[in-house]
Amino acid sequence: MAGWAWFLEAFIGFESYRPAPPNTKCMLCDLHLHTTKSDGVWAPERLLEEVQARGLECFSITDHDCMDAYPVPADLRERCIPGLEVDSHHVGHTVHILAYGIADPGCELMCRLRTQRENRVERMHAMILRLQRLRIEITMADVQAQVTGASSLGRPHLARALVAKGLVQTVQEAFDRYIADEGDGFVALERLTSGEIIAMIHRCGGVAVIAHPLRLRDPAHVHELYELGADGVEATHPTADFAAQAMLRKFALSRGLLLTGGTDFHYPVAERGLGVELERADIEALRCAIERRARVGS
Ligand SMILES: [Zn+2]
Numbered sequence: 001m002a003g004w005a006w007f008l009e010a011f012i013g014f015e016s017y018r019p020a021p022p023n024t025k026c027m028l029c030d031l032h033l034h035t036t037k038s039d040g041v042w043a044p045e046r047l048l049e050e051v052q053a054r055g056l057e058c059f060s061i062t063d064h065d066c067m068d069a070y071p072v073p074a075d076l077r078e079r080c081i082p083g084l085e086v087d088s089h090h091v092g093h094t095v096h097i098l099a100y101g102i103a104d105p106g107c108e109l110m111c112r113l114r115t116q117r118e119n120r121v122e123r124m125h126a127m128i129l130r131l132q133r134l135r136i137e138i139t140m141a142d143v144q145a146q147v148t149g150a151s152s153l154g155r156p157h158l159a160r161a162l163v164a165k166g167l168v169q170t171v172q173e174a175f176d177r178y179i180a181d182e183g184d185g186f187v188a189l190e191r192l193t194s195g196e197i198i199a200m201i202h203r204c205g206g207v208a209v210i211a212h213p214l215r216l217r218d219p220a221h222v223h224e225l226y227e228l229g230a231d232g233v234e235a236t237h238p239t240a241d242f243a244a245q246a247m248l249r250k251f252a253l254s255r256g257l258l259l260t261g262g263t264d265f266h267y268p269v270a271e272r273g274l275g276v277e278l279e280r281a282d283i284e285a286l287r288c289a290i291e292r293r294a295r296v297g298s
């Protein structure tokens with residue numbers, strides 16, 4: 001939280017900062033869930049069983065860069081807000097944007113993400129070729145052997161393959177010697193900026209929410225993403241303590257932004273089940289925003 005103190009002053013004002021009042025109009029929801037369709041450990045069916053068992057009133061499966069877990073079964077559809085978590089970059093740093101309300105699998109955003117996935121394979125071939133030219137004996141099959149679930153192909157897989165073949169001792173060494181940004185084996189991956197992704201989400205009838213803002217490299221990025229058109233912030237997330245949640249809530253209310261939250265579930269954690277308490281009014285506002293965007297887009 002220390003680094004966020006100036007954020008309060010710059011964008012909210014210490015004077016106006018108060019913890020959120022205790023409220024009684026909450027519902028158990030989870031708008032940030034991963035499955036084996038990206039890097040979660042549970043298949044969609046298993047996750048949906050848990051959604052039922054926990055009695056979540058509203059939920060969204062937000063796999064990375066894909067909506068392969070959709071559609072959900074008819075009996076859960078009313079409680080579900082379709083979503084995904086999109087990887088983007090902002091001034092050189094990774095930013096995750098949650099996109100809610102995307103209904104068409106053939107829309108510009110989903111097509112673009114599919115192309116990006118194909119580009120990752122091309123890029124991996126190019127990196128392997130560079131390493132082979134350095135007389136490092138590594139193949140695509142070695143890298144593929146490191147891919148678990150449906151996670152998209154990236155440098156960590158290549159690094160682990162180099163370790164598995166005994167060509168380096170550690171993943172860190174693989175990066176340091178070969179595949180870090182300036183390394184001899186590195187090939188850049190073309191990614192969209194956060195501004196481009198937000199605009200694309202809007203064009204596809206969706207609502208763009210800044211995922212886990214506390215993970216942003218620089219607190220000022222929250223404000224910059226707002227200026228780029230983000231519609232909301234994920235104020236409730238395991239990375240945000242009570243004070244941080246209150247601060248983000250205050251920021252959102254002062255800018256007319258939506259508020260969302262979830263557990264960012266990837267695998268079961270003993271002390272925490274699915275679901276977070278969210279205000280009913282915030283969920284209604286999110287649903288209204290999605291409806292409005294869909295009307296404008298159509
Ligand atoms: Zn994320």
Ligand SMILES: [Zn+2]
Nearest residue numbers: 032034085264
């Ligand atoms: Zn996530």
